[in-house]
Every structure is written in C-alpha cells, then in structure tokens.
Amino acid sequence: MTQVEPRPAARHRPGGHRAAHVDADRWPDVAAVPRASWPVRAVTQAVLERALRRLPLRMRFPDGTTLGLGGPLVEVRNPEAFHARIGTRGLIGFGESYMAGEWDAPDLVGALTVLAAHAADLIPPRLQRLRGLWAQRQPLTQRNTPDGSRSNISRHYDLSNDLFALFLDETLTYSSAVFRGFPADWSLLAAAQHRKIDRLLDLAGVGEGARLLEIGTGWGELALRAAARGAYVTSLTLSREQRDLALDRVRAAGHADRVSIELCDYREARGTYDAIVSVEMIEAVGAEFWPVYFRTLDERLAPGGRAALQAITMPHERMLASRDTHTWIQKYIFPGGLVPSTQAIEQTVHEHTGLDMAARDGFGAHYAETLRLWRERFTDRADEVAALGFDETFRRLWTFYLAYSEAGFRSGYLDVQHYLFTKERSAR
Structure with a gap:
C-alpha cells in the first residue's frame, strides 16, 4: 500500500536556519525557521511573558529562566526559533515548533489543557482587535x-x-x-x-x-x-x-x-x-x-x-x-x-x-x-x-x-x- 504524508499547501522562503533533522521536501514549513525581525521576536516574547504571569504553567528556557505560576512544564529548547515561529505564524508556528522539536512537555496534554482553558485571553485585547491584520486567512x-x-x-x-x-x-x-x-x-x-x-x-x-x-x-x-x-x-x-x-x-x-x-x-x-x-x-x-x-x-x-x-x-x-x-x-x-x-x-x-x-x-x-x-x-x-x-x-x-x-x-x-x-x- 502506498503511504501518503500530508504536505503543506505552499512552500515558504527559507528563514534564518533550518531544522536539519526535518525532511524539507515533506515538511518545508517545519524545516525552515521563518525570518523574524528583532521587533517581532521582542513583541512575541513580551506577549508570552505577559500571558505566563497569569497562567498555571511553567515555561523553562535553556539559560535556566522559568516563567509562569507553576503547573505543567514546557521546555523550550530553541528560544530564537520558538519566538520567530510564533511571531510570524501564531498558533500555526507554535505547532510547527513542536513538530520541529524546538519545545516539548513531559505532560503535553496538561500543558495544552492550560492553554486551551485560557484561549480567549492569551492575546491582549488590543492585539485581538487587530486579528485580521496578523492572523493567516484560510486558503481558498x-x-x-x-x-x-x-x-x-x-x-x-x-x-x-x-x-x-x-x-x-x-x-x-x-x-x-x-x-x-x-x-x-x-x-x-x-x-x-x-x-x-x-x-x-x-x-x-x-x-x-x-x-x-x-x-x-x-x-x-x-x-x-x-x-x-x-x-x-x-x-x-x-x-x-x-x-x-x-x-x-x-x-x-x-x-x-x-x-x-x-x-x-x-x-x-x-x-x-x-x-x-x-x-x-x-x-x-x-x-x-x-x-x-x-x-x-x-x-x-x-x-x-x-x-x-x-x-x-x-x-x-x-x-x-x-x-x-x-x-x-x-x-x-x-x-x-x-x-x-x-x-x-x-x-x-x-x-x-x-x-x-x-x-x-x-x-x-x-x-x-x-x-x-x-x-x-x-x-x-x-x-x-x-x-x-x-x-x-x-x-x-x-x-x-x-x-x-x-x-x-x-x-x-x-x-x-x-x-x-x-x-x-x-x-x-
């Protein structure tokens, strides 16, 4: 039986570096980390830090920094790629970052349950009102x-x-x-x-x-x-x-x-x-x-x-x-x-x-x-x-x-x- 793996609909221009272990032909948007300017990465980091101050979640970075109120652990292995993906692709980037192995969680369901329970207020209201400007639209x-x-x-x-x-x-x-x-x-x-x-x-x-x-x-x-x-x-x-x-x-x-x-x-x-x-x-x-x-x-x-x-x-x-x-x-x-x-x-x-x-x-x-x-x-x-x-x-x-x-x-x-x-x- 021929096996078919899903392919993203469109190939994006390669970013600053690639996830070397990911097959770029099958998973182009996972293999390539998108380019993100310093302001985009900085805003993304600030939004995440703001959200984590109110969440029963722990997010730990390679330098030992831990954010959040406690609870299920998210281990960020590659902060630059993690912030670049979220900053340019939002929740699609969050999922692609997991696929690329840039973050993991010992209790993945527990961590995602916290995020799902707070889905309505993770993003500040002012950014929510601009959703139409930054969120990707469904392809025709x-x-x-x-x-x-x-x-x-x-x-x-x-x-x-x-x-x-x-x-x-x-x-x-x-x-x-x-x-x-x-x-x-x-x-x-x-x-x-x-x-x-x-x-x-x-x-x-x-x-x-x-x-x-x-x-x-x-x-x-x-x-x-x-x-x-x-x-x-x-x-x-x-x-x-x-x-x-x-x-x-x-x-x-x-x-x-x-x-x-x-x-x-x-x-x-x-x-x-x-x-x-x-x-x-x-x-x-x-x-x-x-x-x-x-x-x-x-x-x-x-x-x-x-x-x-x-x-x-x-x-x-x-x-x-x-x-x-x-x-x-x-x-x-x-x-x-x-x-x-x-x-x-x-x-x-x-x-x-x-x-x-x-x-x-x-x-x-x-x-x-x-x-x-x-x-x-x-x-x-x-x-x-x-x-x-x-x-x-x-x-x-x-x-x-x-x-x-x-x-x-x-x-x-x-x-x-x-x-x-x-x-x-x-x-x-």
Whole structure:
C-alpha cells in the first residue's frame, strides 16, 4: 500500500536556519525557521511573558529562566526559533515548533489543557482587535466545494487504513465513544463505541425495515450495526481507502444485501429515508456550506423521519473569532474543517430547514477519554507507525494533534453533542 504524508499547501522562503533533522521536501514549513525581525521576536516574547504571569504553567528556557505560576512544564529548547515561529505564524508556528522539536512537555496534554482553558485571553485585547491584520486567512483552495471536499477528505482519511488500525480499536470507529464510567480502559473501548452507535441508532429510530442514510461512512461499523437490526443502509463517503475496507467488512459480515456504500458527496444524495445518521461530519462541511448540509438532511428525510447527529462544538464567540483564520489543525490535519457552535447549528437548522430540534445532549468528557486511549495507543505503537513509512515529524505531528484535541475537551473549550432532529408528517 502506498503511504501518503500530508504536505503543506505552499512552500515558504527559507528563514534564518533550518531544522536539519526535518525532511524539507515533506515538511518545508517545519524545516525552515521563518525570518523574524528583532521587533517581532521582542513583541512575541513580551506577549508570552505577559500571558505566563497569569497562567498555571511553567515555561523553562535553556539559560535556566522559568516563567509562569507553576503547573505543567514546557521546555523550550530553541528560544530564537520558538519566538520567530510564533511571531510570524501564531498558533500555526507554535505547532510547527513542536513538530520541529524546538519545545516539548513531559505532560503535553496538561500543558495544552492550560492553554486551551485560557484561549480567549492569551492575546491582549488590543492585539485581538487587530486579528485580521496578523492572523493567516484560510486558503481558498480549501473551500469545501464538491471537488474541494474530495481533496480535503483524502488528505486525512486516505493516509493509510493500516495507520488508523494501529491506534483505533477493532471496530475502527474514529469518533467519540460513550463510556459507563471514568477512567476508561482500552479493553472497554470497543463496547463504548458500540454503546455510542446504538444510542444514535435508537435516537433515529432505526429498526427492522428502516431506510437509513448515513452521511460519512468511516470504516463501516455503524452501517454494520444498523444492518444487523434489519435496516437497509445507504452510506456516503468521499474516502476511497475507507470505502474499500468498509465494503470488505460488509461482505465479510454477510450484509451486502442490506448495505450500499457509495463514493458520493452529501450534496449528490438522492431518494428519501426514514432516518439519517451523521457522525462528526459537520466539522468537515465548512460554515459556507452549513445551510446546504442541513437542507440536504431536510430534503432526504421522509415526513415523520428522524435525523441523529454527533457533532463536535466550540463556544460561539470563539467560533466567530476564529472562523476565517487558518489554523494549525486545518493546515496539517483537517484542511477546510471548522468546528461549529451549538448556536450556529441550531440557528442554521431554524433558518434553512423545516426540521425541529427534539433533543441535544453533550458528553465532552467521554471524548477526552477516547482521545487519551487513542494517544496512548499511538505512542505505544510508534515503532509500527515508523515501519509504515511515517517519519519522526509525522509522529510528532500526530502526537500533538491527539494531545491538542484531548486538551480541548478536558478544558471544556470543546464539547461533543448528540442531536435529534425530526420532520413533521405530511398533512393528510
């Protein structure tokens, strides 16, 4: 199987020096430290020092200087590069500096949790008001048009089925589980994923003979459990790698007569269904296309039908502040992605569909536990990740991604919701 590693969309001019151990062809923006003038570095250092005076965090530099009120430790190994990256690229530079090994943390999740909990006030208000001048904008090439969505999805989900299999449980479910209690144990993850799937199928009323549309196949576990209930499933995906493996799993389970998996954009869906389920798909849609996505649910749902969604959410004011900004997670993990707020979801549904919101339930702590288990598994199997052809920079990238996401849920900056939307029956 050919392995594909993500490449940044554009190559930047080399800076003052290079991270010699980083492959410059695969990771040009990590290998090259951007040029930053002394004033930029000085302002960046001053902003960091100001923030650290109020944070329960310790940041230690090579000369022994330590800043912060105490708490999780951040070891800065290369202050010049660290300040240059943050000063020129903001949070993208912060993540790239970690990828380059210019800083590290014994408790990475703990350090990132402190930063996530204070995300709204890390930057002084006067600089926040000038965000449009210094923050990078989302590239037009990552718009979630039908063609753009195919490219964006492929860059993450077509990396390698073997890679995902190394840190996911045997259900190959890549979304939050629902546990019975904490702390969770790896041996319980598969059952917790089934509990989540069954909860969604119950919300949507999926049973014998139901016609179910699934938007976002993953590797097929939800479709398999729906088929086992006697439902007829049409599942849509844009990932060729996922579709191939999901089809193999459907055939192996003997459900080929009940499950159809189509390489198809949600905007191309046809027909009507008794139920729709979509798990963590809304985050890949983009704000521009949220009305289209929810109108598709409305149009594809038969009168009296039910749609169950699992959606990651963030605070509305933070979503508004960052929705046009290009982030590290968009550059390296989910191009074109945007986490909505509950307010944005509910307002879009109200303004653009005839659906009624019947239920909403948040369970962010369960996602933090799910991510912890994935991160620990990924770390434990680092040698096997390397054997698949993924280099050290990729492994640091994914370690940071999993820790960064876990920290978002542990801090409360992120949440995850189960939504139920219903459609009125036609008047007789």
